[in-house]
Amino acid sequence: xxxxxxxxxxxxxxxxxxxxxxxxxxxxxxxxxxxxxxxxxxxxxxxxxxxxxxxxxxxxxxxxxxxxxxxxxxxxxxxxxxxxxxxxxxxxxxxxxxxxxxxxxxxxxxxxxxxxxxxxxxxxxxxxxxxxxxxxxxxxxxxxxxxxxxxxxxxxxxxxxxxxxxxxxxxxxxxxxxxxxxxxxxxxxxxxxxxxxx
Numbered sequence: 235x236x237x238x239x240x241x242x243x244x245x246x247x248x249x250x251x252x253x254x255x256x257x258x259x260x261x262x263x264x265x266x267x268x269x270x271x272x273x274x275x276x277x278x279x280x281x282x283x284x285x286x287x288x289x290x291x292x293x294x295x296x297x298x299x300x301x302x303x304x305x306x307x308x309x310x311x312x313x314x315x316x317x318x319x320x321x322x323x324x325x326x327x328x329x330x331x332x333x334x335x336x337x338x339x340x341x342x343x344x345x346x347x348x349x350x351x352x353x354x355x356x357x358x359x360x361x362x363x364x365x366x367x368x369x370x371x372x373x374x375x376x377x378x379x380x381x382x383x384x385x386x387x388x389x390x391x392x393x394x395x396x397x398x399x400x401x402x403x404x405x406x407x408x409x410x411x412x413x414x415x416x417x418x419x420x421x422x423x424x425x426x427x428x429x430x431x432x
Contacts, residue, residue: 236262242274244392247297261385270308274316334359359381
């Protein structure tokens with residue numbers, strides 16, 4: 235089995251996340267794509283993150299209707315900071331015969347040497363990287379060979395930070411997030427507090 239792993243804070247999940255997951259699924263022949271909301275994102279200590287139950291609910295609504303997409307609660311159920319290497323180790327133990335593909339953007343690839351145990355991470359999974367438009371550099375992270383598959387996808391400049399600001403200002407999120415996600419944000423009054431806008 236070819237199993238994709240798409241992690242993130244998903245605060246909120248938006249259309250660029252969905253396009254990335256679907257392009258990875260299609261181009262790499264993935265049987266499933268696991269969506270893994272972060273529990274406690276260790277790279278985002280400077281801002282309040284929306285409680286996990288809301289982010290899980292939004293991911294469930296965002297991926298509804300795509301049978302290849304599946305919510306994975308490993309990180310929100312694990313105590314302490316969310317480290318991708320630990321998640322991949324758990325998934326490797328659960329899916330011994332699966333080939334894991336860790337789906338990331340090129341910005342994350344560039345930052346990978348700063349992650350926890352990057353060399354172990356690239357041993358556990360093939361990196362499925364969405365190439366930045368027009369980017370020529372395709373270097374391996376952590377100063378070592380890594381298995382990298384490049385994903386071609388249209389450039390979609392949607393930022394979760396911008397979406398939170400729009401929601402706080404009472405602006406529409408239509409066509410930026412799935413309709414069910416926008417409805418959930420409005421229903422629960424998410425992103426009204428200034429603490430969520432960083």
